[in-house]
Amino acid sequence: MNYIDFTIPQTLTEARDALKALGPEGMPVAGSTLHVFLRDEAPKVAVDLRQLGLNRIDAEADGFVVGATATVTDMDEYAAPGWVLDRVACEFVTQPIRNMATIGGSIVRVFPWSDWPVPLLALDAQLVITGDDERTMGSSEFFAVQPFHHLHPGDLLTAVQVPALRTGEGFGYFKERRTSTDFSRCTVAVWLQLAQHKIAAVRVAIGAATPMPRRMPAIESALTGARPGPDAFTQAVQAGLDEARWKGLHGISDDYARHLASVRIVDALTAAWTEAKGNTE
Amino acid sequence: MKEITFTLNGEVRTFRIEPDETLIDLLRRNQLTGTKRGCDTGMCGSCAVIMDGRAVNACILYAFQVEGRTIETIEGVGDFDRPHPLQTALADAGAVQCGFCTPGMVMTAKALLDQQPNATETEIKKHLDGNLCRCTGYVKILDAVIQCAAPGTEEEAS
Numbered sequence: 001m002n003y004i005d006f007t008i009p010q011t012l013t014e015a016r017d018a019l020k021a022l023g024p025e026g027m028p029v030a031g032s033t034l035h036v037f038l039r040d041e042a043p044k045v046a047v048d049l050r051q052l053g054l055n056r057i058d059a060e061a062d063g064f065v066v067g068a069t070a071t072v073t074d075m076d077e078y079a080a081p082g083w084v085l086d087r088v089a090c091e092f093v094t095q096p097i098r099n100m101a102t103i104g105g106s107i108v109r110v111f112p113w114s115d116w117p118v119p120l121l122a123l124d125a126q127l128v129i130t131g132d133d134e135r136t137m138g139s140s141e142f143f144a145v146q147p148f149h150h151l152h153p154g155d156l157l158t159a160v161q162v163p164a165l166r167t168g169e170g171f172g173y174f175k176e177r178r179t180s181t182d183f184s185r186c187t188v189a190v191w192l193q194l195a196q197h198k199i200a201a202v203r204v205a206i207g208a209a210t211p212m213p214r215r216m217p218a219i220e221s222a223l224t225g226a227r228p229g230p231d232a233f234t235q236a237v238q239a240g241l242d243e244a245r246w247k248g249l250h251g252i253s254d255d256y257a258r259h260l261a262s263v264r265i266v267d268a269l270t271a272a273w274t275e276a277k278g279n280t281e
Numbered sequence: 282m283k284e285i286t287f288t289l290n291g292e293v294r295t296f297r298i299e300p301d302e303t304l305i306d307l308l309r310r311n312q313l314t315g316t317k318r319g320c321d322t323g324m325c326g327s328c329a330v331i332m333d334g335r336a337v338n339a340c341i342l343y344a345f346q347v348e349g350r351t352i353e354t355i356e357g358v359g360d361f362d363r364p365h366p367l368q369t370a371l372a373d374a375g376a377v378q379c380g381f382c383t384p385g386m387v388m389t390a391k392a393l394l395d396q397q398p399n400a401t402e403t404e405i406k407k408h409l410d411g412n413l414c415r416c417t418g419y420v421k422i423l424d425a426v427i428q429c430a431a432p433g434t435e436e437e438a439s
Binding site: 001002003004005006008029032033035037045046048050073090093094097099100151180181198 | 300345346389407408
């Protein structure tokens with residue numbers, strides 16, 4: 001990134017004022033790991049967000065509030081009943097990158113292989129944007145377009161609200177990669193809720209094998225109300241694969257991306273179901 | 282140019298920096314050349330330094346981002362006359378061949394063992410997953426770091 005100046009605001013108001021004044025020339029900076037992919041961008045003024053106190057993870061009644069500058073290591077090390085994002089964090093690149101990368105930077109600009117949108121879609125996380133007023137946006141809406149397009153000058157993504165896993169619920173996550181530093185070839189996350197031995201609700205999200213991270217509503221519809229099991233999972237996945245366009249990354253074919261997804265979605269459904277069965281009062 | 286101030290190897294220092302200067306550039310132009318430039322994309326770990334107790338890649342960290350922070354480089358860890366136990370263990374284990382990755386390995390391992398002196402083999406492998414070595418095949422490096430971890434871990438007990 002070609003920075004021509006930088007500023008290190010101490011408060012959220014200072015940061016928002018700086019970004020508003022700078023307009024398109026301003027670039028929020030936190031972990032800086034994203035900048036490897038932005039080296040051709042026009043010259044910018046960096047606005048460092050790491051002094052704003054947005055790095056906390058707090059447990060609240062309905063779940064967790066993750067500050068936008070919480071690092072992946074913060075999420076890896078955090079532990080509380082119902083917290084599942086440590087399972088995602090430990091699969092994220094390498095330790096130095098986990099120490100630097102923030103949740104906000106990882107989702108405000110999304111790449112096909114981005115890890116974090118997938119579990120946040122499956123968990124139905126809410127994104128908190130602080131502008132002239134504070135607004136909350138569902139993850140499906142947030143990730144429907146390149147997320148930074150939701151932000152007007154002076155707006156900042158300040159937190160991610162993540163529901164806790166509760167009784168009767170399970171979460172499955174798989175990231176297919178060859179080495180720690182490798183981009184994902186297929187990332188799958190599933191949230192599943194059981195009631196009376198049937199699937200009361202389910203959310204399936206996928207990334208890396210599709211052009212952008214997305215939910216799989218046809219698979220979700222087919223499974224809702226169904227009795228869970230390997231046959232039900234396989235049938236629903238096979239019937240629902242055509243709703244997505246499959247795109248292989250890093251040398252794998254589109255057909256193989258589709259095949260990989262079909263296998264890993266069933267794996268994630270199975271993992272979520274297994275956890276939900278054991279997640280009793 | 283602008284000034285930044287941070288603690289470098291235990292000493293509060295002020296530097297004049299360019300806005301787009303990375304930490305590795307700042308360190309190396311100030312003769313702290315033990316921090317090695319490898320991939321320049323944060324993927325190989327040869328530039329690892331410790332910031333506020335955690336290993337980070339100096340090649341993708343902007344110098345302005347260390348304002349007010351504490352940075353430790355390989356020069357602050359040990360030297361030929363007074364090597365750090367990790368450096369001694371790596372040398373004794375034959376874990377150094379070309380040596381280019383070694384400073385980064387030491388810094389990443391030190392960050393872990395400073396926080397978790399009794400880190401398990403699994404934890405050590407997880408923390409070193411961002412440090413590439415093209416010579417040794419990793420076995421002797423892991424042996425050396427495991428040797429430096431305090432005994433009595435769960436894995437050893439089992």
